[in-house]
Amino acid sequence: MEKVLTEIAEITADPYGYVAGLKERKEKKVIGCFPMHIPDEIIHAADLIPVVIWRGNEPVTWGHAHVPPYDCGITRSFVDDAVRGKLGFMDGMVFHVRQCLQAGEFPFIMERHVKPSYQKVLYLPALYPGDVMRDFTITELEGFKTSLEEFTGKKISDDNLNKSIEIYNKNRGLLERVYEIRREKPEILKAREVMQIVWSSMFMLKEDHNKLLTELIKGMEAKTVEPEKDKIRVIPVGCLCQTLQFDILDLIEDLGMIIPDDDLYIGSRYFANQVNLDGSPLGALADRYLTRTPVCPTKGVWQVHWGDEAIKKMRDNDARGIISIIVKYCPPHACYYPDFKSKMEKEGINAIMIEMEHEIITLEAIKTRLQSFVEIIGGV
């Protein structure tokens, strides 16, 4: 178990180097997909390496000549990485430009400054009423598949696509098993380790990741841990599209809290919902995208309240509070948050919000908020 965790920590410490090396070892082209909704099973089935684009680890410099400072961290960081030539190992890029306005920044900048061999723009719809939404989602996915076939010069058969979906479903199942064990024994992994485990799935080949997870799970199942009953269980929510600074996760734990489960994108949201393998694979991928839960504020869902889902997760895990993590300048989350907060107040839930920026100048303000929060819910 420790060996796997060390390997994952090393991989996530330098995703650039890892993916560039992977490309060389496998002799396959790499396609970067902007998070959160691109069904990269189709890229996998095209015998390419799909990776979910990540927020980098350096302050934004040249990127500010292309995007305003009031765009979110991953937008600025990704553009910065791209224009500085750090993403030369990506042969192609895919953007779902309807997810948020900032995602619309990328294609033009990439065309002009990065010139990837392959670029695809997707317009996945909001989850609104009418058959037209599902039909259009399938149209979009068919166009995506065709564009990849043109890029590689090879057809993607339904068999290949189903095989890729199976591999991805297996990965989702294994990640879910990791989370199950963590729910039983929250002390077994540090929160940063859990995030690294999920994040590594986003840029490793799923076959390779599945092997690591299988070994990890064996170790986790066998390991006994001493329950730390004085720790206060909390559920972090949000942090859409990007990694949370590991320091913040450490801070939460250092202040006497423990995370038995989460509602983070680089967390449980990433592997939620298997793809049904009965029937047409593109239809099944469309249906996964069109699933209303976990509620994602980028999808136009209001039949289910995000707050209710978070509260359920909190209660299911005997947790005592919810920590919303909003990425600074993430309009979908920021617009939803007032209603989320009202729900927390109405239901009498202990909840706090922290804003996360790409460039953290000081953790003190976040620490003060979290400290107050943990004192209020009984951590002293």
Add this chain to the structure above:
Amino acid sequence: MDVKYKVNRLQTTNEIRPLVDKHWADLRTAKERGEKVAWASGPTFIFAYAMGMKCHFMAGYSAYCGGIGAGEEVLKVAEMTGDLPETCSYHRLHMGMGEAVARGIDINPQAILPMPDLMVAGRLCPEMSHYAEGLNRRFDIRVLPIDLPSVYDLKDQPRLREFVYRQFKEVVIPTVEEVCGKPFDYDRMSEILTVLKKVATLRNQCWEFFKTKPACWTLWDYGVSIAPVFYLMGNPAGIAYYERLLEELQERKEKGIPAIAPDGEKYRLYWDGWLPWAFLGKFMRKFTPNGAICLCGRYPWEFFPHPELIDPEHPVETWADLYYGEGRLTYHFSPHGTVDLISELIEDYSIDGLVMFSSKTCRIMNLSQPGVIDVLDKKYGIPGVIVEGDMIDPAMISDAQIETRLEALYEMIDSRRR
């Protein structure tokens, strides 16, 4: 000696305020008359109008709030009731107004609207969806959502047109029929489009007076005259308004009266992005003393620049085609469409420089502005600057930043002239 520039105000534009006031007053009192009320975002209100509903329009209401000076107090209510200041100021205005009504907070009564029977929510930008969702969650407003993607690449346009047209036919029309309890009135939609076609044709004739040197009017004059080509659509008063405006502009040309005294403009500018509704005067005071005027812009050109494409005989089809067909109205939200449109405008209106207004809370028109400036500079040798601000929220406006950027623009234009 320095030239003292001064705006020559148009007379006709004084007539717009009563038209606009009447529109909003009618909406405010509609429920008292037993009329159905709708709210709308994106180009969707025409479906409500066709059914005889009184209808609000998201950006129109926001512009009105900004224009009557109510923006700041309504935004304060939004912030006080939990909205985050980085979210779209149009979104916050509506939440603030709704919360003020729900909680009995005193705001300018002209800024208050009745809660609608239906919110026709066009998701032209994703934030319009957040706004409709918020209204539904907080005030239990029934929402009719429509996804209206902007077109990144023209090759995507046919399938997006089909997607949107199907929503009009399969979702929008059946829903407004259900809400109003009667069949959809295609004839009324045709009538509205017939009036729109006449108004937009007259408006285009007025645009010709931006081309003259010196120009006879400014983009700000047109900015306050947009309502008849948009949310006052179908109102014949719009025809009369633009007839009088055209007459006044013709007279100005004949008499040699420029938009700014004494002899007209020194710098002819293009304005990108939203108009800064609450700050039109502020910006005017930064342009005029330098002899600068804005003559054209992407947002003001969103309102049917090609009236010849409006086909009232096929109302629903033509509405889809205007936005996703030859009209290309949503394509102009993408960087490629932006470059195409601005190129046309630079050539048609003899533009010297570009002012790219970047809203800190609404990014739909900010996309790739630095890249757009670069492309156009290379193509035409015309400089551009980005000016940051907001349409409504004064907290997002910095005088010094605006002045510094505009000074830089004037200097760049001068240096290229030398």
